[in-house]
Amino acid sequence: MTTNASAGKATPEALGRVTFLDGQGELPMLEISTAWSTAEIYLHGAHLTQFKKQHEPPLLFMSQCSRFTEGQPIRGGIPVIFPWFGAREGLAQHGFARVKAWELKEFAPAPDGSVSVRLRLPDYPEAAAYAAFTADYIVTVNQSLTLQLVITNQSPDAEFIFENCLHTYFDVGDVTAISIRGLKGVSYLDKVAGFVEKTETSDALRIASEVDRIYQNTTGTVEILDPRLGRKILVEKQGSASTVVWNPWIAKARQMPDFGDEEYERMICVESGNVASNSISLPPGGTSTLTVKLSSETLK
Ligand code: BG6
Numbered sequence: 001m002t003t004n005a006s007a008g009k010a011t012p013e014a015l016g017r018v019t020f021l022d023g024q025g026e027l028p029m030l031e032i033s034t035a036w037s038t039a040e041i042y043l044h045g046a047h048l049t050q051f052k053k054q055h056e057p058p059l060l061f062m063s064q065c066s067r068f069t070e071g072q073p074i075r076g077g078i079p080v081i082f083p084w085f086g087a088r089e090g091l092a093q094h095g096f097a098r099v100k101a102w103e104l105k106e107f108a109p110a111p112d113g114s115v116s117v118r119l120r121l122p123d124y125p126e127a128a129a130y131a132a133f134t135a136d137y138i139v140t141v142n143q144s145l146t147l148q149l150v151i152t153n154q155s156p157d158a159e160f161i162f163e164n165c166l167h168t169y170f171d172v173g174d175v176t177a178i179s180i181r182g183l184k185g186v187s188y189l190d191k192v193a194g195f196v197e198k199t200e201t202s203d204a205l206r207i208a209s210e211v212d213r214i215y216q217n218t219t220g221t222v223e224i225l226d227p228r229l230g231r232k233i234l235v236e237k238q239g240s241a242s243t244v245v246w247n248p249w250i251a252k253a254r255q256m257p258d259f260g261d262e263e264y265e266r267m268i269c270v271e272s273g274n275v276a277s278n279s280i281s282l283p284p285g286g287t288s289t290l291t292v293k294l295s296s297e298t299l300k
């Protein structure tokens with residue numbers, strides 16, 4: 001099914017469009033096209049697997065070895081990590097939201113040519129361990145990509161404690177050539193060094209080995225400067241106190257069954273959320289909104 005926006009004064013070429021398709025593994029997928037860009041979202045995990053501006057390489061890295069199977073995470077794009085981040089004894093890493101089918105609640109091509117879709121996490125048995133909550137994910141596609149994860153505590157009397165993270169894999173020309181700016185002076189947990197707490201000293205972080213860091217109490221914009229693709233990526237966020245930077249490098253890449261041995265060279269994860277000491281405690285009736293805007297420009 002395809003739908004075009006018809007309201008408003010947009011010129012025909014500015015109308016946004018949503019097409020419903022069977023994606024890889026026959027998983028249901030939404031293909032969005034606007035005058036500026038295209039995007040793909042799987043209902044499985046509410047997982048964005050693509051955002052591409054016209055005349056630009058894809059913004060998001062996708063592994064050629066990714067699984068597209070119920071119950072398994074997709075490798076690449078933007079996994080939605082919720083309600084926990086990282087390992088939990090006896091439970092799957094990074095929460096259940098990324099391996100469950102979400103429901104499409106609304107899609108709205110707007111008169112200005114943007115397209116927004118709203119997905120909701122259904123009430124799965126795994127949620128019973130928590131206070132009653134709703135989780136909505138609103139994706140807006142235009143010249144940039146805006147993501148909002150809205151969590152509401154629906155319980156009349158219980159606190160809801162959770163972590164969230166939009167685990168974004170960016171496509172880069174050569175990971176050893178990029179610089180990541182915006183984290184200088186921020187303290188981080190270095191997972192590669194056994195969660196030792198350190199402080200970022202670099203104005204322009206370079207990647208030359210495995211990196212797995214949880215930057216804490218940081219709300220600022222992060223920039224990825226990519227001289228090989230001639231592109232600067234901006235990661236702007238609100239309602240997020242943590243930034244995670246991850247590249248598995250050589251040995252870890254080889255251990256991952258759903259990731260190519262050399263693919264670490266073409267990706268960097270810069271993830272925005274609220275994890276570890278920045279986890280969220282929502283009072284009864286409270287709402288938390290994590291907003292991330294991803295955009296790119298030519299590197300001067
Ligand atoms: C990162 C974590 O966010 O995700 C890493 O900090 C982890 O420790 C990586 O290896 C990938 O996780 P997964 O579960 O998708 O393989």
